[in-house]
Amino acid sequence: MPGTQNPFRPTFGRTPPELIDRDGTLEEFEYGLHIRSGVLGLLSIITGARGVGKTVMLNEAQDLAREQGWAVISETSTEGFLARIADAALLIDQELGDGPPARKVVSFTAGGFGLGTQLPRERQVEFRNLGARLLQRLDAHGTGLLITLDEIQDANRGELLQLAAVLQHWVREGLPVGFVCAGLPAAVSDILDEGVATFLRRADRIDLHSVAIRDVHDSYARQFSKAGISLPEGFLEEAATSTLGYPFLVQLVGYFLWKEAERGAGVVDLASARRAVAIALKRNVRMVVGPAIAKVSERDMDYLRAMSVDPGPSSTAMVAERMKASLQLASNYRARLIEAGLIETAGRGEVTYSIPGLREHLRGGA
Ligand SMILES: Nc1ncnc2c1ncn2[C@@H]1O[C@H](COP(=O)(O)OP(=O)(O)OP(=O)(O)O)[C@@H](O)[C@H]1O
Ligand SMILES: [Mg+2]
Incomplete structure (x- = not known):
């Protein structure tokens, strides 16, 4: 126990110490990274309720891509995301190209794509061509480019349409590009139904749900016993059940149990264990339920x-x-x-x- 830091991460977008019950979720995507173009998993849409682990899955996809030497652009859908993606592509292209580094940065700011919500027609073509050039370079290295976009329920439809058009163009050219986005299920269905991007309809749909209580139990057992923390007999069942398999609660409950263990020098009695769970549930109401109904x-x-x-x-x-x-x-x-x-x-x-x-x-x- 001494010296072991609390491993739980009750923070949105932060990768948990153990990714529970998600084996194989990104299998198609990972397979696609090896083939690099024109395959199913390279175009994926992750959906699921708040706090179920969508952003964490996007992080995983990015890690997998980087391991394969891919360049990664990660954006969230606030206004201007298309221009930011274009700017990031420009920067990567300049980093890969030759020329003194100092000049690269200057030309980047001078020739950036700006902050507008949609790109004017000619800039869109410019982005498409720049991207194609970048993808050809990456292709020559046997890698590719992954673009991830989080919270697409908030995306400006015009921007999304433009991005989809450009992506589709690159895919048709057989270039090594991957696109993985994430959003709330109903909103994503709307986006697909609205015909905003027919192209995105062909994406692999990854629907995330709660994790199995049994797996939560086993994960807790591993982590607490590794740290030499002793919990009341049978309490892990109770703790795991109280999370309802909801990933954010899994982190909250683990986190507050760990805190109790630190207070009790590695030993937690039943009253403190129950208190920890109650605090976690209350915190969930404050951080998730309250804002959701506000x-x-x-x-x-x-x-x-x-x-x-x-x-x-x-x-x-x-x-x-x-x-x-x-x-x-x-x-x-x-x-x-x-x-x-x-x-x-x-x-x-x-x-x-x-x-x-x-x-x-x-x-x-x-
Ligand atoms: N498979 C998992 N096992 C354990 N904990 C997880 C798992 N997936 C996510 N978490 C934890 O759950 C919390 C929420 O994860 P994340 O931020 O990815 O959710 P989200 O679906 O993106 O939520 P939102 O819709 O609000 O953006 C984080 O604390 C994260 O560490
Ligand atoms: Mg998220």
């Missing part, structure tokens, strides 16, 4: 509350009845909540919460 309208909140009566998935007809709303009106609320990533369909005519802890919060418990 912008929800009062009527949509009524819908969420009407669901909380049920122990599991709710019948949409029942919810409408409880709200005293017409089916049509209720289906509008439902659509908005699905869009916001707060609920999801669970079989015919049923919906369930997408955010662990939301039900308990609405019931006034946690």
Whole structure:
């Protein structure tokens, strides 16, 4: 125990000490890196609820690509991402090219793609050609370029369309490019349905879900025993179950248990262990549940509350009845909540919460 730092990472976008239950998730992508062009996994879309581990998966994809010597551009979908990707490509191209390093940077800032939301037509062509040149250079080295884009539900559709067009062009030319993006499921479906990018429809869809409780248990057992931490008999079951297999909670619960162990010089009694779990659950409400419902309208909140009566998935007809709303009106609320990533369909005519802890919060418990 002494000297071993708390390994858990209850922080969004941070890679956990043990990546639980994700073996093989990036298999197609990894295979694609070896073939380098025109194969399935090189174009992938990762979807899943908040905190399920999408950004972490993007990080993994980047690591795999770098291991194969690929150049990597990683962006998030705030306005101007296309220009930032173009600028990054320009920079990589200059780094690979010859010429004194000092001049490279100057010409980069002078000739950058700027901060606009969409590239003017001629700049788009410029980006396409610059990228093609870069990809040819990388191809000659037996590598390629990976572009990742996070939070695509927030992406400006025009920018996304332009990026897709350029990517499609490179793929058609047989160039070694990979594109992996991540976003909330409903919003991603919308983007694909809107026909924003027919090209993206062919992407490999990686849908992330909660991890198996058993695997959480085993991972905790490994990590705590490695550090010589002793927990109350049978408590790991309880701790693992309390996470609901939700990756962010897995990190929170592990983190606070570890803190208790530090306080007790490696030994945690049942009261402290339970306290740690309670703190973790509360923290989840503050960090995930609270922000998720902060912008929800009062009527949509009524819908969420009407669901909380049920122990599991709710019948949409029942919810409408409880709200005293017409089916049509209720289906509008439902659509908005699905869009916001707060609920999801669970079989015919049923919906369930997408955010662990939301039900308990609405019931006034946690
Ligand atoms: N497979 C996993 N095993 C254990 N912990 C994980 C796993 N995947 C992610 N985590 C942890 O879960 C938390 C959330 O991960 P991440 O930020 O990737 O989620 P996200 O899906 O991108 O969320 P958001 O939609 O809010 O961006 C982080 O603390 C991360 O360390
Ligand atoms: Mg994320």
